[in-house]
Structures are given as structure tokens and as C-alpha cells.
Amino acid sequence: MKYGVNDHGYYGDFGGAYIPEMLYPNVEELRQQYLTIINDEGFKAEFNDLLKNYVGRPSPLYHAKRYSEKYGANIFFKREDLNHTGSHKINNAIGQILLAKRLGKKRIIAETGAGQHGVATATVCALMGIECVVYMGEIDMARQAPNVSRMKMLGATVRPASSGSKTLKDATNEALRDWIANPVDTHYIIGSVVGPYPYPDMVARFQSIISEETKKQLVEHTGKELPEYVLACVGGGSNAMGMFYHFLDDEQVKLVAIEAAGKGVDSGHSAATTFLGHEGVLHGSRTILMQTPDGQVVEPYSISAGLDYPGIGPQHAHLYKINRAQYVSVTDDEAMQAGLLCSQMEGIIPAIESSHALAQLEKMKFKSSDNVVICLSGRGDKDLDTFIKYFNY
Amino acid sequence: MNRLNQLFASKKDNLLSIYYTAGYPALNTTVAIAEALEKAGADFLEIGFPYSDPVADGPTIQHSSEQALINGMTLNQLFEELTELRKRVTIPILLMGYFNPIVQYGIERFCKKAGELGVDGVIVPDLPMYEYEELYSSYFIDNNLSNIFLVTPQTSPERIRKIDELSNSFIYLLSSSSITGGSLQLTANIEDYYKRIKGMELKNPAIIGFGISDNATFTKACQYANGAIVGSKFVKLLSEEGYMEKIPGFIKSIKQ
Ligand SMILES: Cc1ncc(COP(=O)(O)O)c(C=O)c1O
Numbered sequence: 001m002k003y004g005v006n007d008h009g010y011y012g013d014f015g016g017a018y019i020p021e022m023l024y025p026n027v028e029e030l031r032q033q034y035l036t037i038i039n040d041e042g043f044k045a046e047f048n049d050l051l052k053n054y055v056g057r058p059s060p061l062y063h064a065k066r067y068s069e070k071y072g073a074n075i076f077f078k079r080e081d082l083n084h085t086g087s088h089k090i091n092n093a094i095g096q097i098l099l100a101k102r103l104g105k106k107r108i109i110a111e112t113g114a115g116q117h118g119v120a121t122a123t124v125c126a127l128m129g130i131e132c133v134v135y136m137g138e139i140d141m142a143r144q145a146p147n148v149s150r151m152k153m154l155g156a157t158v159r160p161a162s163s164g165s166k167t168l169k170d171a172t173n174e175a176l177r178d179w180i181a182n183p184v185d186t187h188y189i190i191g192s193v194v195g196p197y198p199y200p201d202m203v204a205r206f207q208s209i210i211s212e213e214t215k216k217q218l219v220e221h222t223g224k225e226l227p228e229y230v231l232a233c234v235g236g237g238s239n240a241m242g243m244f245y246h247f248l249d250d251e252q253v254k255l256v257a258i259e260a261a262g263k264g265v266d267s268g269h270s271a272a273t274t275f276l277g278h279e280g281v282l283h284g285s286r287t288i289l290m291q292t293p294d295g296q297v298v299e300p301y302s303i304s305a306g307l308d309y310p311g312i313g314p315q316h317a318h319l320y321k322i323n324r325a326q327y328v329s330v331t332d333d334e335a336m337q338a339g340l341l342c343s344q345m346e347g348i349i350p351a352i353e354s355s356h357a358l359a360q361l362e363k364m365k366f367k368s369s370d371n372v373v374i375c376l377s378g379r380g381d382k383d384l385d386t387f388i389k390y391f392n393y
Numbered sequence: 394m395n396r397l398n399q400l401f402a403s404k405k406d407n408l409l410s411i412y413y414t415a416g417y418p419a420l421n422t423t424v425a426i427a428e429a430l431e432k433a434g435a436d437f438l439e440i441g442f443p444y445s446d447p448v449a450d451g452p453t454i455q456h457s458s459e460q461a462l463i464n465g466m467t468l469n470q471l472f473e474e475l476t477e478l479r480k481r482v483t484i485p486i487l488l489m490g491y492f493n494p495i496v497q498y499g500i501e502r503f504c505k506k507a508g509e510l511g512v513d514g515v516i517v518p519d520l521p522m523y524e525y526e527e528l529y530s531s532y533f534i535d536n537n538l539s540n541i542f543l544v545t546p547q548t549s550p551e552r553i554r555k556i557d558e559l560s561n562s563f564i565y566l567l568s569s570s571s572i573t574g575g576s577l578q579l580t581a582n583i584e585d586y587y588k589r590i591k592g593m594e595l596k597n598p599a600i601i602g603f604g605i606s607d608n609a610t611f612t613k614a615c616q617y618a619n620g621a622i623v624g625s626k627f628v629k630l631l632s633e634e635g636y637m638e639k640i641p642g643f644i645k646s647i648k649q
């Protein structure tokens with residue numbers, strides 16, 4: 001893999017494991033074992049069986065006919081929204097819970113923004129009968145209330161993160177503090193391609209099933225493995241990394257990552273990390289993050305809780321810096337309109353996160369022969385309240 | 394030889410270090426507090442520079458960091474305040490904080506500035522050993538700054554040996570794997586851990602931190618190490634009215 005991680009956990013200038021000594025034994029244990037465990041035949045068989053029979057994979061690659069007509073290209077949706085629990089997050093949660101079991105861990109912690117990763121983690125913990133604690137920013141608990149209820153019903157404890165800005169980054173801080181205090185029996189299921197090495201690589205591998213399936217499905221639809229364009233939204237970047245993974249080395253495939261511009265990149269209320277960020281260290285990896293000149297992390301803003309994060313995974317920072325993928329941004333308004341359009345033209349209510357990727361179609365020019373794949377990372381059920389308020393239904 | 398080495402050469406037991414957050418409760422108090430602590434009998438000091446996302450800290454130091462940032466504390470401001478340092482304070486001084494503000498300031502520039510101002514060492518919990526050794530150690534060494542590594546009950550003996558090798562003043566022993574502000578635990582396991590470290594006969598002295606808050610915990614810690622560090626308990630004192638006058642009594646209550 002030309003764009004993969006090196007032995008020290010770096011993608012070019014980005015990555016590494018910038019963690020306090022208290023976390024070292026846990027992270028080191030993972031680093032030493034993750035590849036052996038996930039390449040083990042028994043692990044693969046169990047992982048694939050759960051993906052097939054529990055998650056419902058492969059997720060369809062749907063040829064969106066009315067969209068194709070409208071945008072003048074062959075538009076395909078990779079339907080991660082049809083997965084059990086409603087988003088791509090379950091792929092990673094299944095992978096990590098199986099890994100945690102093999103490491104002998106008795107307790108799981110997770111952070112969540114939109115609640116999708118929290119729900120996915122609570123779900124796999126219920127499935128395996130393992131204790132689950134999910135940290136969620138107080139503000140996110142209010143704006144994603146249905147997911148809080150779902151996690152509780154699944155038997156998880158949801159702990160509010162009331163420090164700092166009370167959103168995803170603070171939930172991540174609280175989860176890291178919990179892990180420091182519980183160094184032996186606990187595994188931290190990080191929900192995106194962020195955090196100290198080996199998390200970015202491990203999560204990318206678990207999500208890479210998205211592009212692995214897409215390649216095969218494209219052959220069925222188009223007779224070719226490779227599309228011209230691949231699009232995905234980026235919060236921390238896990239659905240995008242899963243969607244890009246098996247296309248990275250196919251240089252002719254244009255990769256487009258869509259960040260949340262919030263009220264506009266220059267409005268002071270934005271989460272467009274590559275536009276507003278600088279290189280630094282966040283949550284254990286060297287990456288690009290939004291920060292003050294003094295190195296304090298800046299609170300991002302997006303209408304979408306899942307994209308409301310001040311950094312991106314280190315592999316994205318690398319792909320951005322070397323121009324292997326193009327990073328663009330879409331505002332709240334553009335995303336909300338795109339969500340409505342998809343609902344009414346394709347009969348699919350997308351998550352607001354995924355709506356950001358859909359909105360990018362408006363800004364692109366295609367040839368009629370172009371094949372374009374968009375990762376529909378999640379469904380919009382959790383966002384109905386936000387959609388209803390926004391459109392005054 | 395910096396001031397830390399001189400201190401450890403002359404005094405081997407019951408060393409007391411105090412941590413506090415620069416810019417808390419107000420700007421332009423850093424050197425005055427250091428001066429008061431030296432007069433009261435502290436042996437060396439750790440001055441924290443605040444960060445927005447202090448993952449290794451509990452509520453007390455989180456709060457002091459937040460307030461310090463609201464007050465306008467930055468590395469530039471801290472260095473400005475520290476120009477007075479060596480006119481008024483003679484005991485060893487360490488700076489403690491997270492890596493990102495240092496990265497933005499410039500790592501080499503940070504080390505140079507700290508060295509010029511008479512700072513003796515640095516504690517950066519999230520600067521990993523590999524990166525320190527491969528990329529940055531020369532900046533620290535060239536400026537006569539000791540980089541302090543942490544050790545927890547889970548740190549392996551091989552890693553402790555490596556840390557001992559890379560250290561040149563002291564090793565920071567965590568009383569347990571925890572964030573700051575907890576309480577000292579003395580289970581059989583923890584005693585074993587202290588004894589295990591003592592038995593390794595490391596070349597660097599060991600100082601115990603996290604959870605030291607009064608004479609009882611300080612005395613206990615000093616049975617196993619060369620000294621101990623009080624953090625959150627002192628930061629709490631700084632939130633009280635008339636804290637400057639209370640500093641001598643506070644140090645006395647710990648050392649007795
Ligand atoms: C549906 C959906 N898409 C995307 C994201 C963003 O995360 P990532 O960038 O890791 O895919 C989230 C996060 O909660 C989500 O729920």
C-alpha cells in the first residue's frame with residue numbers, strides 16, 4: 001500500500017502515538033497484536049459472518065437513476081445507511097469488539113458525537129454480553145436525543161461529557177481519561193480513523209469492506225472495477241477512508257472528501273478542518289486540526305453532530321497534503337437542501353453527514369460516461385428533528 | 394549540571410515539589426507564587442502552561458487550565474512573566490504542559506527560550522519516547538533542559554530501563570494509572586510496584602506524583618522515593634481568597 005502506514009505509525013508527516021505514559025501499555029498491546037489478530041483465519045471468519053448475517057452486508061450499490069439524469073453521469077450510492085444500526089459505524093464496532101474479546105477485555109468504552117458510533121458500540125456490546133460505557137457531549141446528547149435512548153435501551157451507560165465545549169472532542173477526552181484510570185480490563189473502541197497509532201490503520205481496515213464490495217459491485221453494474229469519482233463526507237474520516245481504501249493505489253480514480261463548512265468557511269462557525277486547520281497534535285496523533293496560534297484547540301461548528309470535530313485522521317491529513325484526494329467543503333444550508341432533494345428524488349432520507357457528500361454533486365461537472373460513487377454513510381432517522389425544524393414541516 | 398542535578402546531588406530525601414497552573418487565578422502571578430513557594434520551603438516547582446484538552450488531568454487542573462486560558466495565558470505570556478524568574482527564584486523550575494502548544498510555538502524555539510530564562514526541565518506527558526529520542530532530544534540537551542518521563546505501575550521493566558537511560562535528572566513515578574487529582578492508593582500491588590522500582594537501582598532519583606495531598610500521603614511516598622509532588626491540592630488553595638498568605642502554612646502542613 002503506497003499510502004499506508006509505516007512501522008512507526010506515520011503517514012508521511014502525520015500519525016504517530018502522542019499519548020501519555022498511562023495509555024502506553026494499552027496502545028502498545030494493540031499495536032503488537034492487531035495485525036496478527038485481524039489476519040487470523042478464525043477472526044476473519046467470525047467478522048465476515050457477523051457482517052453478513054448481523055449487519056446485512058454486502059450493502060447494496062444502488063444506481064440512482066433520477067440523480068444520474070439530473071447530474072448527467074452514472075451516480076451510485078453505496079448504501080451504508082441500510083446497515084444494522086443505520087450507518088457505517090457498525091463495521092468498525094464489530095471488528096473492534098471481536099478484537100477486544102481476543103485481548104481478554106471485560107469492559108468497553110467509546111465516545112460518540114452523533115450517537116451513531118455509540119449506538120453501534122452499545123449494539124455489539126449487547127451482542128457479546130460486555131459492559132459498555134459511552135461518553136457523549138452534553139450538547140450532543142440534547143441534539144441527538146433518540147440515539148441516547150437507543151443506547152440506554154441496548155443496555156449501555158451514557159455518561160455526559162460536561163467539560164470544555166461539551167461535544168465530540170470533549171467526549172473523546174473523557175473516554176481517554178476513563179481509559180487511563182482503567183488500564184487493564186478496558187478496551188476503547190474509537191469511532192473514527194483518529195487517535196494514536198494503530199487506531200487510524202485498524203479502523204481503516206475494518207471500514208475498507210466498503211470499497212472492497214464497491215469494486216465488485218461496480219463490475220456488475222458497469223463492467224469496470226474503477227469509477228471516475230468517489231465521494232464521501234469527513235468528520236474524523238472513517239467512512240471516507242473505508243470508501244477510498246481499495247481505490248487509493250488506482251491513481252486515476254479521483255477521490256473527493258467533503259468537510260462541513262457549517263455557516264461558511266469564513267463565518268467563524270465551521271468544521272472545515274483542511275481549510276481552517278494547521279498541523280499539530282490532537283487526541284494522540286499528529287494531524288491537521290483547528291487551533292489558535294497558541295495551539296489551543298478551536299471548537300468547530302456544524303449542523304451535523306457527526307462532522308463537528310476539529311481534526312481529521314492522520315491518513316486524511318497525508319492524502320490532503322500530497323494531493324491524492326481533494327478536500328472540499330459544504331455548508332449547513334447546502335447539506336440540508338441535498339438531504340431534502342435525495343428524500344424526494346430517490347426516496348432515501350440520508351443522515352445530515354451523508355447529505356454533505358450529496359451536496360457536492362451540485363458543484364461538479366461530469367461527462368455522461370462518468371461513474372460516480374457516493375458513500376451514503378448513514379440514514380436520516382436520527383436527524384428527523386433537525387430536518388423538521390430546519391424546513392418548518 | 395543544571396539546578397535539578399545540583400539539588401539531587403545535595404539532598405536525597407523528602408524532596409517536595411509543587412505544581413501550579415500559570416495564569417491561575419490571574420495573569421502576572423507566576424513568579425510571585427514561585428518566590429513564595431521557595432521561601433516556604435518547596436524544593437522545586439512545576440509550572441503548568443494551560444491546554445484546552447488536558448486528557449491526563451482531573452477536574453481541578455482542568456478548571457485551572459480553562460480559567461488560565463480565559464485570563465489570556467499563552468506561552469508568549471508565560472515567557473514574558475518568566476523574564477523575572479531568575480532574579481527572584483533560585484530553586485529548580487520545570488515547565489509542564491501538553492505537546493501541541495509547544496509544536497505551535499516551535500519546539501526548538503521553545504527549548505531555547507526556556508533555557509535562556511533559567512528553566513531546568515520540561516514535563517510533556519504526550520511527547521512519546523520514540524519521537525523525543527529520534528527528533529527532539531538535541532534541542533533539550535543543547536539548552537540544558539531535562540526531559541522528565543512518567544512511569545506507571547503498568548510500565549514494563551525494559552521500558553523503565555530505557556527511560557532511566559534517557560533521563561538525566563529524575564523519573565516521575567505515578568502513584569497509580571490515573572489522571573491528576575485522585576488520591577494516593579496503597580494497595581499491596583502498589584507497594585510492590587514501589588519496591589520493584591527501588592530494587593532496580595536506577596541511576597536517576599524517583600519522585601512520586603498524582604494523589605499526594607497532605608503530610609500522610611507525602612510521608613508515605615517519601616518512604617519509597619526521593620520525594621513527592623503536590624498538584625491539585627495546591628491548585629485548590631490558589632482558588633481561595635488570600636492564597637499568598639496561606640502558602641507558608643500549606644507547605645508546613647505537608648512537610649511538618
Ligand atoms: C452517518 C455518519 N456519517 C459520517 C460520520 C462521520 O464520521 P466519519 O468521518 O468517521 O465517517 C458520522 C459520525 O457520527 C455518521 O454518523
